[in-house]
Amino acid sequence: MEIAFLLIPMAVILVFAILGGLWWAIQTGQFEDLEEEGSRILEQD
Amino acid sequence: MVRIAMAEPRAVSSANPWLGLDIQSEWERFSQRETTTSSVWTSHVWVDSMHCAACSGRIEQSLKQHAGVLAVYASAASKRVRIVWDAQKTSPSKWFANLNEIGYPALPVTEYNAITDRTVQQRKMLWRLVVAVFCMMQVMMYAYPTYLTGSNDMTADMVQLLKWASWVLTLPVMLFSATPFLSQAWSSLKQRQLGMDVPVALGIMVAFIMSALATFAPGGWWGDTVYYDSLTMFVSFLLIGRWLDVKLRNRTAGALENMMRRLPHAVLKKNDAGEWVQIAASNINVGDILFVRPGEVFAADGKVVNGNTSADESMLTGESDPVMKAAGTKVIAGSGNLTSAIEMQVEQVGEGTQYHALVNLMASASTEKPGIALLADKVAQPFLWGVLLAAIVAVLYWWSTDPAKAVMSAVAVLVVTCPCALSLATPAAMLASAGTFAKGGVLIRRLQAIQAISEVDTIVFDKTGTLTENLQQVELAEAHPDWGSTLLLDMLATITRDSLHPVAKALHGFALQQDGSDQLPMQHWQEVVGGGTSATFTTQSGDAIEVKIGNARFCGITNEPETEALRQVYLTTGATMLARLTLSEQVKPHAKAAISQLISQGLDIQLLSGDRIAPVKNLAAQLGIANASGLQKAEDKLQHVKLLQQQGRKVLMVGDGLNDGPVIAAAHTSIAMGTGVPLTQAQADMVVLGNDIGVLVSLISHCKKTILIVKQNLLWAALYNAAGVPLAIMGLLPAWLAGLGMATSSLLVLLNALRLTHWDQLDWQKGQA
Secondary structure, three states, X not given: OOHHHXXXXXXXXXXXXXXXXXXXXXXXXXOOOOOHHHHHOOOOO | OEOOOOOOOHHHOOOOOOHHHHOHHHHOOOEEEOOOXXXXXXXXXXXXXXXXXXXXXXXXXXXXOOOOEEEEEEEOOOOEEEEEEEOOOOOHHHHHHHHHHOOOOEEEOOOHHHHHXXXXXXXXXXXXXXXXXXXXXXXXXXXXXXXXXXXXXXXXXXXXXXXXXXXXXXXXXXXXXXXXXXXXXXXXHHOOOOOOHHHHHHHHHHHHHHHHHHHHOOOOOOOOOOOHHHHHHHHHHHHHHHHHHHHHHHHHHHHHHHHOOOOOOEEEEEOOOOOEEEEEHHHOOOOOEEEEOOOOEOOOEEEEEEOOEEEEOHHHHOOOOOEEEOOOOEEOOOOEEOOOOEEEEEEEOHHHOHHHHHHHHHHHHHHOOOOOOOHHHHHHHHHHHHHHHHHHHHHHHHHOOOHHHHHHHHHHHHHHHOOHHHHHHHHHHHHHHHHHHHHOOEEEOOOHHHHHHHHOOEEEEOOEOOOEEEEXXXXXXXXXXXXXXXXXXXXXXXXXOOOOOHHHHHHHHHHHHOOOOOOOOOEEEEXXXXXXXXXXXXXXXXXXXXXXXXXXXXXXXXXXXXOOOOEEEEEEEOOEEEEEEEEEEEEOOOHHHHHHXXXXXXOEEEEEOOOOHHHHHHHHHHHOOOEEEOOOOHHHHHHHHHHHHHOOOOEEEEEOOHHHHHHHHHOOEEEEEOOOOHHHHHHOOEEEOOOOOOHHHHHHHHHHHHHHHHHHHHHHHHHHHHHHHHHHHOOOOOHHHHHHHHHHHHHHHHHHHHHHHOOOOOHHHHHOO
């Protein structure tokens, strides 16, 4: 069970890493237009 | 007063109407410079007709081919296009004209700062939510083992490590995600009021402090139990509600702001040398002579100095007939020039115009709006005191015997009652309904409107555009027996062919629909403003006859028969009347059924219109409306609604014209039909995008259902608290069970609210014969 002493702090760090990724996603507006981007690829320029 | 074909000013014969935007001070209002020195600008424009990804693709494609345009980003969802362009190679008017050519007329987004503010605010709220949810998930993971294992299954070190890890993950939630609740609670305390956020903040703070003490100094009187899981879950649930609320408000606000800009950006002004020059509308001064082409909007109040035209003032005065404008008559900013080019002298600009007065009137009327307290807030106040009292009782009860149990019980009271279910009860149901409405083409600007609409007892309708179509319905009331009907229809179609007047257009359409041909040989066609048109036809025997179509005065008809139609027109030659036609407004489909349904529900229906009394009464009789008044100006309508409100009535105003704006703002609540003027929509609580008046009936019943579900939710929350609080005070409820109870009650509230996502817009017709 000693491995948990390593895994638990690692999980905490992982959460912060994931949050960092989400921060980037939110700040670049990835969540602001959920419908249109999906259909854009279907349009021929 | 024969229509004068005025020569287009030569200087601008090939000019485009956006030239005014080429002045740097003008384009700065909707653009930012890339760097302070470069000539590259980023501009934001609003394209209302961009509905789909195909449109945005076409816009991007077309603009990219434009020399000097460096990049184009079009988003159909927000109807905005971001254009990066080089001021040395191109100018805004060029790409504005380009957009117009491909069928997407654009407007500059001058409220760009407001939009960025809103985006930033929305992103921040989403970020708070994401932080809370992710930390919550991980804290749950750490809390899970302690719930499952017996007291000696885990080593003390492991338990301690889990607590520390939970504390680290709770910190961002406390310091960042929960700050709106903490700061709002603080400010409401400073105002000596007990808001919903106070127990929330108190619960969060006490739970966090107790947990932190238990983590870092276990074994004190505070015990060693941590509540990080309950705490983070609680904050996440609350933030979901807040975020949905912010998102909803921003979506409607952004769309409407841009449409409020009705006045033109650039105008043609006569300079000292007598030449026409393009200037920005913001540079117009009193006394300037402006050239206004047909189809343009008057930029300022003033008087006509040269030329004749008719103006569409329906948006400002409610008058649906075009108003004749000869030299010397006044024109109003915001009204449209319909038939011919004129020169006008400016008498009032900007704040002094009637248009601005109306906008201001609306703004002040909206501040008078009766504030409707949310249902939950009414329940909350006594409840909040109760919660605090219960927590104190728990502390006092246990303090002498066991201080740890005392504080634990108090926390259990605060957690179990944490007004999560209570504060979610109202917004969850309302947001579920708002989302459902949005899918069905009904936009909500104020969530309180749902409650307000469920309570109304009086509905005041505007006429044109709300109950009737803007199209005019033509009927052939009388025809000369000696003239063949084919010939009459052919003449009618031909003589109305070239006129832009709405009545002529309606007549032309009618004649063509009756298989008339508009290709008869015709000479000397003339249009007389405020009268009609005349032309010469050649009969088969070779005689030239002069035919007129128009109102009674123009055609020399003295004994005009009484009619309930909106107006009558005559087709005459000399003193002979060939035909009499009546024009009436077309009642919207479902209007009658919807009105009778509303009346059967016990609502008092009234009709207020700016049109003549006879047609208004006629329409009211058709629809079964007992109370109808005509010739109502904006002020009269406002007066009428205020009078009704003084009688204690709750008034729902349904309108569409700009002149309804003040009334819409003053009424208890309001609905704008979507074909109306954007300004009104900006004031109305709800906007119906479709044209179907029947939606109103199902809308009202769905609002009532929403309030019913809110009440169920509140009742459930109250029962849950009534059961939980005594147990918590008795110390029988461990904090984790209290947390679980809190989550379950919130979940039930949310699930109950989800029942509102089904909305059958046509269910009201089922009871109809």
